[in-house]
Amino acid sequence: MKWTTDEFTGKRFGKYEVLCRLAVGGMAEIFLGFARAGPFVGRPVVIKRILNEQREDPNALQMLLDEAKMTATLSHQNVAQVMDLENDAEDVLLVIEFITGANVEEIVEAYTARQEPVPLGFAISVIREAAQGLGHAHQHKSARGEPQPIVHRDVTPRNVMVDFDGNTKVLDFGIARAKGSERRTQAGMVRGTTAYMSPEQAIGKELDPRSDLFSLGTIFHELLTGKRLFYKGNPGQEMAAVYEGEIPIPSQVNRRVPRALDSVVMRMLERKLDKRYQNATELIRDLSLAAGSTAWTRERCAELTKERFAARQKDIEKLVARIPQRSPSYPEVRTIVTRGPISKQQLNDDDSAAARTMIGGQPLGDRRPPPQPPTDPYREVATDPGRPVMAPPKPATPPPSAPLTAGLKSNELFDDEDEAPQATRIIPGSSMRSMPKVSEAPTDPRRPSIPRESQQNLRRPTPTPTPPPQAASKLPLFFAAVIALVIGGAGGAFVIKRMQPTQAPSAMVKLSLDTDRPATVFLGKMTLGTTPVAVFVQSGKHQLELQEASGARRTLQVDLSATEPETKLVVALDSLPQLP
Incomplete structure (x- = not known):
């Protein structure tokens, strides 16, 4: 990088x-x-x-x-x-x-280049903090507070990083999926890095948080032993190794590994789910007890990362130095806190635009009380029952926005004096004035008044005669019979179609292939290895290509059933058709 x-x-x-x-x-x-x-x-x-x-x-x-x-x-x-x-x-x-630092894969490569093992305390610290991050994702809850664990599904050395401060972080939840969320992976397709999959992930089963713990156990095993556990250079062979390959005890490969850590690693790599760690909390507890004081502190992990990747740290500092110190759209504002007037000595040439901190709209040095907002006479009358009732002062002339009814008597807007609204009276202790009813609202004086008899006539709509219902046409009997026959035929075809057998769903199955002479097996552009091979491939019909050491190429048709977990084949190369 x-x-x-x-x-x-x-x-x-x-x-x-x-x-x-x-x-x-x-x-x-x-x-x-x-x-x-x-x-x-x-x-x-x-x-x-x-x-x-x-x-x-x-x-x-x-x-x-x-x-x-x-x-x-x-x-x-x-x-x-x-x-x-x-x-x-x-x-x-x-x-x-x-995150400024290096991932676990880069750290292992740096030690491998020097033919040195990764420090035991560093490995324990990295795995423990990674388990804490995964445990947080596994304990995720939905917006309703219901448990909704997030499974990472791609826990690899590249996705575990140690920064220059000694912190371990889990990266790239790109193929993670929460429980109950929509499944976007097609049937028969397995996503993830094959050498770090769990056994249930290799064969396409439903995953839970225990799958991430198996993947983390693979990383832990490789950190302790300094050797790849399931890596074969071929996806099919790697999935087969994950599913049934031998897992050596770490202390048998590296004698510096304590026996107490053996039990932790081997339980993380249990292929049976009920024997594996059920959650990250159990793993962190056992790992802390087994490690004791062997685990490194973050400060010591930071020293290791800075020492091994000192050149990278300098390169990052050069790149970050290219970032502008401030954005042109966000000018710097300097604030000087003081309790009195700012003297000229407190300001330099760059601080000419500085201002004192304001409280309540006034400088700190000004002790005058802030101006009070204008009083509202309506509010005083309505909220203070002990004071006399006072009406607000009337303006001498109506404002420009005054209504058209300003200056008119109330009864000039109505035909009868009884319909005129009563004068509004303000009651002490009340928060609002009495308002006229909607039915008593004044009308526009510019419109001519209409007598009540005419208004009542306008309110009564004239009934319109409805035409007599027409006689419904009858459907001919023979036409109804034709429709019934068509519907019945379609229903019969639908039943026949439903009775046809459906295609079996695809799945990952094991293929064991051996030949009488060594040959390299190809599936499309992917190399499955040299016979005998045992790989996991998708169920269905496949055309394999077998190439001998002499260069002769032959083809083999295989049909792998999704209901059979393993298919074993032993063939003679001379019996297979030869490719040009």
Whole structure:
């Protein structure tokens, strides 16, 4: 991973500017950048941008949105925090906090290059804090407070990172899924890194938090032994090794590993779910008891990370130095707190625009009481029953916005004096004045008055005669019979279609293949290995290609049933058709 400026430096995605590109994968590309506006202005962040060719795929887009939605609900010191999500017509961006450090895979490679084992205390500290982060996700609750555990499903050394402060964080919940959420993985498709899958994940079963603990146990085993546990260089063989491969005891590979840690690691790697750790809390408890004082502190972990990746730390500092200190759209405001007038000595040339801190709209040095708002005579009369009733003063001339009825007598708007509203009276202790009824509201004096008899006639609509109902036409008997025959035939066809057998669902099954002479087996572009091979593949019909050492190529058709967990084949190469 390069931490230097490149051709992407200075490129902008929305309100974010790129410092460099860190990586690119099959679905998204990762950038280091910073925000030019918003609440995170000037702060370095990691920008995950979905590739243009993947934006047309609704599943890929929805996976990124699901990752943002789920991770945004997680707030823990051992989980990388999602900060922002932008989804517009041009780009889809997931903004994550920037963690300065190295992932576990890079740390192991650094020690392997020197032919040194990873320190035992460092490995224990990393696994314990990673378990705390996963445990927080496993204890996730829905908005209603109901348990809704989030399963990561891709716990690998690349997704566990140690920063320069010694903190361990779990990254990339890209294929995580909460319990009860919609399943977006197609049937028969297994997502995740095969060498770090759990046995139930390798064969496509439903997962729970115990699957993440198995994956974390694989990382722990490799940190203690310094060797890859299930890595074969082939996805099918790796899934077979996860499902039934031998798991050596760590102390038999590395004698420095205490026996107490053996039991913890081997229980994490139990293939039977009921014998594995049921939750992260149990794991953290046993790991702390087995480790004792062997586990490193965060300060010591920070020293290791800084020592091994000192050059990276300098490169990151150079990149971050390119971020502007302040945004032009957010000018700096300096505040001087004082209890008296500011002297000229307190101000320099740059502070000419500074102002004293204000309290209640006045400077601290001014002790005059703030001006009182104007009193409302209506409010005084209504809220103080002990004072005499006072009406508000009337203006000498009506304001420009006065109604058209200003200056007229009340009975001039009505035909009878009885219909005129009574004078409004303010009652002490009351919070509002009596209002006329809606039916007594005055009418517009500019309109001519209508006698009551005419008004009553207007209110009574003239009844309109309704035409007599027409006789309904009768449906011919033979036409009804034809419709019944058509409906009956369609129903019979539907029943026949429902009675047809449905296609069996696909699943991951085991294929064991051996030949009379060694041959390399290919499934499409994927190499399954050299016979004998035992791999997990999707059920259904497949065409295998077998290539001998002489270069001769032959083809083999196999039909793997989803109901049979394993299919064993022993074939003679000469009996297979040869490819040109």
